Amino acid sequence: MAPSVWLPLLVLGLPFVAFVLLAVVAPLRRVGPRAGLVSIGAIALAFGAAVTVWTEGFVSETTWAWIPADGGPIATVGLLVDPLSNAMLVLVTLVSLLVQIYSLAYLGDERPASLGRYYTYQSLFAFSMLGLVLAPGFLQMFVFWELVGLCSYLLIGYWYERPAAARAAVKAFWITKLGDVGFIIGIVLLWSATGTFEFTDLFEKAQEHALAIPGLPTIMFLIYLGAVGKSAQFPLHVWLPDAMEGPTPVSALIHAATMVTAGVFMVTRTEPLFALVPEVLTLIAWVGAFTALLAATMACVETDIKRVLAYSTISQLGYMMAAAGAGAAFAGFLHLLTHGLFKALLFLAAGAVIHAVGTNDIFRMGGLFRAMPQTGIVFVVGTLALAGVPPLAGFYSKEAVLGGVWEAHLTGPFLMLALTVLLTAFYMFRVVFIAFFGRAHAAADPHEAPWLMRGPLWVLAALTVLVGVRMALGGAEGHEETPAWLAPLSVGLALVGFALAWAMYQRRAIDPARIAAALAPIDYLARRRYGLDALYAGLYRGFILGFSRLVGWIDRYLVDGVLNVLTALTLRGGDALRRIQSGRAQDYVYGVAFGLLLLIVGAQLWR
Amino acid sequence: MSAFTLELGLGAVMLLVFGASLVARGRDRRWIAWLATAGVLVLGMLSAWVKPTPPALAGMFVQDGLAIFAKRLFLAATFIGLLAGISADAVACGRRAGEYHLLILSSLLGMLVLASARDLILLFVAFELMSIPLYVLAGFLKRQDEAVEAALKFFLVGSVSSAVMAYGLSFVYGAARTTDLARVAQAFAPGQPLLLLGLLAVFAGFAFKIAAFPFHMWVPDTYEAASTPFVAWLSVAPKAAGFVALFRVYFEGMGDRVATWVPIAAGLAAITIVAGNLMALPQQNTKRLLAYSGIAHIGYMLVGFAAASASGTAMVLFYLVAYVFGNMGAFLVVEAVARSERSEATAALRGLAQRSPLLALAMLLFLLSLGGIPFVAGFWAKLYVFWAAAAAGLYWLVLLGAVLTVVALFYYLIVAKRMYIEPPDASAGRIPLPGTLALAVILCALVVVGLGLYPKPIVMAALRVAAPLF
Amino acid sequence: MIGLPAYLVLGALVFSIGLFGVLTRRNAVGILLGIELMLNAVNINLVAFARFNGDVAGLVFTLFTISITVAEVAVGLAIVIAIFRVRRTVEADRLDLLRG
């Protein structure tokens, strides 16, 4: 077997071996940290292999027959190795590795047995996600798609004794499942129309214009529904904030860097197919942009640090989807990669903060920069990257996304996304100012996290900077040049957001001298504009807050509400139907009689 | 080898068990159970060598691919059911062990003949031979309030359905002027309303046996009250037999006229899926939950039936195999837990993952298979029937079925949540598991996983045996 | 001459009366009697068809249904007796421990 086949297979196989070892060998699982080492060792080796695959730039496709039918297999399993999957392999293994190392300290207080369980799930997740990335066809992708959903369910519900966690786990599974139903129907319909699940076959057919099947837009829309659920697009985004009930490292890995991006990855992977249905693409772009804006406004009023990050994840997923919808799938994918780095960084840093102060509420934090400067620095690095400040990684990818959407003449989505740039900077710096620079709370005595947690943070921060610098040096390599005014515009918008946050939250800091010394000119200007501050505040309360409250209300009572009502109706229906099961034998005979009548009437009608 | 090898072999086993019950003394008659189990195992192995033969008895009895496929399935299911029953104390192995096993074996004999019957009279007799012992078995614990009540309900609904079926058969016979199913199929043409009426009434009889809505109402009560190893078997084997007979009567040799059944079967499938899944939602008793979920599964199989095509039939056969092992396995896990906890409520499963991880894993596999999650058998089963229905143009049915799988996952996940997410009671330890029950559970789990990973052999076999029907 | 339809209508009437009995009787034995009537209608149909078709198979069928009916009744009455022993009632209405 060529190394371009067995190396990716190794990447896939190592976490699986770790999973099987941990799942089957109970004594190994019961001693938590050692189980962690098994899992970490496997993922570290897989990471090494993935880096090799990536730097060597392997390209290969290998398939084995799997499900039979008359005349050739109807589905195969295999590996599709190309630049797209190679980059994802590196991202998944890297973040998995760092998260698993980090968890060793973060979850150090857990009972050994449950820590072992945690690493079992982690290995299973790594395997499933890698399998999804390497899938050469829709069916294998769907299988792993479901598996990552299962892992997500198990890991959100990791703290099962908390009712909220159990509820969130069920909700996440159920809502993503709604999308998956569309996905599988779409897959099966596409298959019954074309007779194949394989991407390469389908792309070839698309190339030869042999895919002019009726209902292709519907089919692709159904497939896109899967991405809506998994990648938390409106209106199925409601599960992601609740999913924050899981341990923070899980949020970093699954609900920021990897699993939730599966939808974007799928759309990117099957881009040649989506390219055939421009109307669906436009819909994807609009939904993505709307999701980005909606989630950003909600992040503005959230006080739970993880939920802010969750909304920001939804928002950034909206960016990626909008890019994919605009036909700039490469830009979306680039943003996926950089976002994976800095969002994992932000979550892990937030985890360190939560670990230190014991609360998620940003208003009960404050002055943390002094207590934990290292965490503070990396958090700011992540924030800058997310806000899109050059020369950090996020700037270039966001640039590319905005450029792509502009090029596609999607003015509406572009405006929404541009506004989101402002809001992003605003809500992220809001967190920074309140949590890291605000008044310190006397009761808590936060201190820097242990090295096992700080190490991954520094690695991610360094990568965020390095990738950004690399992009800055490499110029606009790979993507089309964007309009010259775009970079100043987005940086300007980010700065406005930053300034807004600063003016509103930092101005009330108890230690103005230090900040004033550091940021003297801006502070001076702001003092001169004291009246404006009130105006800002008024505007904020009147407009942004009002709008986000409205959106929040719609989210809670309409979107969530509709889902809840559907659930309730289903349950009510079950209860009502149950009542006909009265327990009396004759009523059961009525069932037979009615059944017979039904058959007779039905037959008379259709005869 | 004669066409009757399996039936004659089973008759020999029944005689052996009968003889054994005559000489048996004492309270513990477990060895009779072993005898019956071994006999069925031998027959199961024997069935591997059974080859299709030309029709016997003037065409009444056919031993074709479909019949052999079905018989292997019945024998496998019965073997696992009996194996699990050996571990039971009172019912299967006490003083009445002989009767208990004779009844199961005679019902099995009815199924074997039913799979081969191509004559109305033979079909009816075989159907009744399959059914009557089940009424008795449902109330075998005749000292228990619930058991006898369930037996009475089962019997009343069952015999009314039998009467409807017999009434239908009389019209079929009268209109086709023959009891030979092959010639009934030829006579089935427009302008024969009595034949249609007859076949509809016969359909009602089968619908009772496979428990389609609204003929299903005996199912939850019977399942809840009867002994679990028996229910595990009852929930799969007679239904499989019912489906095989449905294929024989409604598809074999019908040609283009099979399309008559499409709207009827599709409508029945739709209401069965909806009702089964919705009624399963509020259940707190695991056996009732599985009963309703089983009704929903029947609906999914009817989806494949409604496709009225060779591939649809094959997919239902595959679904049956997946369902037989998944459902039996789930019931047997409930039996293991219920024996230790004295409760069949879903609450009894709390924290099972921490108490008996392997048992919980097996249950999870069964639930995932029933829920249709990839890597286990049920996924292919659902995918295949949906595919067959889509190929037949029944898109609305596929959509409905797919949406309701979400509802189904919801209640399966509640059970999974109890096992994996909720903590066990502080005092609870490992669940003791008798060897034979463990073996039965393991067999089911292996099949479910094996079919999930590599469904090829069964799918190919199903396609092969279904093709000659059309 | 009385034609075949007359016999079939007679059968259908008896069948429906039997069904009515099954649906309305409270006593389990009464329900059984209703089932008997339904099966009896089957026999009327079978014999009439056999006679008008000039075919012996229907008569054989009748013999089988009669025998099976007897077997069914025996089992049913045994169940009724068993239920009477534990519950002291044969009112099918009151046997609703199992429901939902």
Place this chain on the structure above:
Amino acid sequence: MTLETVGFWVVATVLLASSLAVVLTPNLFHAVLYLAAALVATGVVFLLLEQPFLFAVQLLLYAGGVVTIVVFAIMLTERLVGERIAQTSRHVVNGAIVAAAVFVGIMGFLIGAPLGAPRPAETGDTTAAIGRALVGPFAVTLELLGVLLVVALLGALHFARSEE
């Protein structure tokens, strides 16, 4: 009007009347007796169709056998409870509507059916033909019926037995 026509109407009236009585009378014991009458009337219908053998079977096996078992069962349960068992009906209107609907449904099919063919002349001895069929093509079915009867007996015995 031939003798046969008159006979048919008489028998049909008796059959329907006694059937109605079975499902309507409040006295369970009387209901059984009406059932016996209905079964005998059915036997007479068989006679009208020139099937004396089936008439005999109906009389002996059905009317005799079934009615005896039912009477036994009633007496047994009455002895156990020590009082007369009356029976009442429930939801008579609902039951009547559903039963009538089923009847109408069946009639809907019967009306359109091509059933005009006159009765063919009786050929040969049907009793002998039945016998030949039973030991000929239906031999296996007959054996299966034997198993069924034994099993039903076994089951009935299991329930009826009062020891243990």
